[in-house]
Amino acid sequence: MIKIRLLKMLTSSRRQIALQIFWQWLSLIAQIMLIFAFASIFDLILHNEGKTISFMSALCTIGVAIIVRMGCSLAYDHASFFAASEIKQSLRFAMFEKLARLGTGYREQIPSVQITQMLTEGIEQLETYVGRYLSQFFYALLAPITLFIILVQINAPTSIVLLCAVPLISIVIMVVMKLVTSVLSTYFRSYYQLGDTFLEKLHGMTTLKVYQADQTAEDEIVAESEQFRRVTMKVLSTQLFSTIIMDLVAYGGAAVGIVVALSQYHQAQITLQETIILVLLATEYFLPMRQLGAYFHMGMNGMKASDKIFEFLDLTELTDGDQNLADQEFTISSQDLTFTYPHAHQPSLTNIALTIQPHQLVAFVGPSGAGKSTLAALLSGQVRQYAGSLKFGPTELSDLSQDSLNDRITIVSHHAFVFKGSFRDNLILAKPDATDQELMQALKQVNLWDFCQSKAGLATLIETDAANLSGGQKQRLAIARALLTDAQVFIFDEATSNIDQESEAIIMRLIKQVAKTKTVILISHRLANVTDCDQIFYLDQGKIIESGDHQTLLAQNGAYTNLFNHQAELESFTSAKEELS
Numbered sequence: 001m002i003k004i005r006l007l008k009m010l011t012s013s014r015r016q017i018a019l020q021i022f023w024q025w026l027s028l029i030a031q032i033m034l035i036f037a038f039a040s041i042f043d044l045i046l047h048n049e050g051k052t053i054s055f056m057s058a059l060c061t062i063g064v065a066i067i068v069r070m071g072c073s074l075a076y077d078h079a080s081f082f083a084a085s086e087i088k089q090s091l092r093f094a095m096f097e098k099l100a101r102l103g104t105g106y107r108e109q110i111p112s113v114q115i116t117q118m119l120t121e122g123i124e125q126l127e128t129y130v131g132r133y134l135s136q137f138f139y140a141l142l143a144p145i146t147l148f149i150i151l152v153q154i155n156a157p158t159s160i161v162l163l164c165a166v167p168l169i170s171i172v173i174m175v176v177m178k179l180v181t182s183v184l185s186t187y188f189r190s191y192y193q194l195g196d197t198f199l200e201k202l203h204g205m206t207t208l209k210v211y212q213a214d215q216t217a218e219d220e221i222v223a224e225s226e227q228f229r230r231v232t233m234k235v236l237s238t239q240l241f242s243t244i245i246m247d248l249v250a251y252g253g254a255a256v257g258i259v260v261a262l263s264q265y266h267q268a269q270i271t272l273q274e275t276i277i278l279v280l281l282a283t284e285y286f287l288p289m290r291q292l293g294a295y296f297h298m299g300m301n302g303m304k305a306s307d308k309i310f311e312f313l314d315l316t317e318l319t320d321g322d323q324n325l326a327d328q329e330f331t332i333s334s335q336d337l338t339f340t341y342p343h344a345h346q347p348s349l350t351n352i353a354l355t356i357q358p359h360q361l362v363a364f365v366g367p368s369g370a371g372k373s374t375l376a377a378l379l380s381g382q383v384r385q386y387a388g389s390l391k392f393g394p395t396e397l398s399d400l401s402q403d404s405l406n407d408r409i410t411i412v413s414h415h416a417f418v419f420k421g422s423f424r425d426n427l428i429l430a431k432p433d434a435t436d437q438e439l440m441q442a443l444k445q446v447n448l449w450d451f452c453q454s455k456a457g458l459a460t461l462i463e464t465d466a467a468n469l470s471g472g473q474k475q476r477l478a479i480a481r482a483l484l485t486d487a488q489v490f491i492f493d494e495a496t497s498n499i500d501q502e503s504e505a506i507i508m509r510l511i512k513q514v515a516k517t518k519t520v521i522l523i524s525h526r527l528a529n530v531t532d533c534d535q536i537f538y539l540d541q542g543k544i545i546e547s548g549d550h551q552t553l554l555a556q557n558g559a560y561t562n563l564f565n566h567q568a569e570l571e572s573f574t575s576a577k578e579e580l581s
């Protein structure tokens, strides 16, 4: 019922929770005073004792008690707000820090949509747990004891009966907890699953429309929504059922207490005034526990959400080293390099051995799924759990800090991200202190400056998802951004795929120019783009099966030659067709 790990994360919230308990307890004392005063007024009227002073002081007590209760209620809400906001802030902070530590490869472990759901609604669900439930848990223990200590002095049998009935509610809460736990697990699984599916279909809406598969996608979402609705109803009906049981126990217990009090009065064991006090305070024994039950349902959602958040916080992190790459140029070398993705059964790379000298233009080629992008991800430190050796200069990748790698190695992939904002905003990500002159020069290198100049120059706005740029322009902007870094190694992973021929030619010219002063690793499906490379590694099923320059590989007459000839045939066929039409 109490999440110790969550409690440990509360620091200043603990004080706020203690304050909440105090304000509730003070409010209870005020309530007791109020009822004592009310009973004494009743007694004064009944016995027709015209003691104006006693009457007035009882009325004053009632007034003070009401004011105190109002003040306590405000102070409680204030403390509750701050207790909840602190934990929400700490958890969000912990999650962002975790994301940063997981690094660029975080999506290998958890989908982005789940992180978004946890950061938003998941954390919001903790509001009731921390802001209400925790303090109520302690107050629900404190309140009956306080009442018992006071009321036992009036009448022991009634007080004992009332005190003994209170734990019945906690038994109900525990039984409900057992019932609800598995339902809530299904509820959250279903919730995250629905979020995943919805976002995926939304992203792929154009593709679904093209293949007229939107109806199937809609059916899938409808089926998952229906399952979510069912499990939500199950959670709600369990909560409603338990609320009814708790009410029965609370008011039933109070009724038993009242009956005992009345019988004590009947036996002349207590006065009428005392009977009134006992009757009016009987329900107060149960209300805190009853309220705990109500918060418990909402709090359970928070506890379940926190389980998911802690699962995320416990994900294995890529541990990078603490060494930095020296400023001078370095050779990249690997020996017996083998890599398997975390949940995969087969390695994606096996016994890779290569050496890349500074300023070389190197290509990784091969069929789809051969392991080219995985090798690029390893070379940029995005994935790290490898076997064998991968060295940058004399230093093993595992000993290198990610920051140092990011400074010296820049990767541009075919899905490079361009942000909403201006051209300047996107470019200065790579070099915050770049002058306008430098930014313009980078755009000129990729033949984008004329386009920008015809609009608003560096201030030209880019829409979400770069919707107002062509694929080629978007890619050229990503490359201009990469060129602004001071990296020694540039990796272009299919940087020219899915773009127009003009942009491809511009990018390829630029890549060859960059290779004169930097190390460039080029991944390309199109072998015509790699013929000038100093070294070409042909990968198949995670292994390098051929390597050498273009002429050497052609002379081997192996897989590279086959693919090259096949592509050349296709391209000459296509250009012949274009000439004819």
Ligand SMILES: Nc1ncnc2c1ncn2[C@@H]1O[C@H](COP(=O)(O)OP(=O)(O)OP(=O)(O)O)[C@@H](O)[C@H]1O
Pocket: 108, 341, 342, 343, 344, 348, 366, 367, 368, 369, 370, 371, 372, 373, 374, 375
């Ligand atoms: N995140 C991942 N988890 C598990 N397996 C993966 C993951 N990413 C890739 N793989 C697997 O690793 C192998 C190599 O994939 P990789 O993307 O490196 O190939 P590739 O040569 O770059 O292919 P393509 O040219 O189609 O981009 C494939 O069998 C692929 O299924």
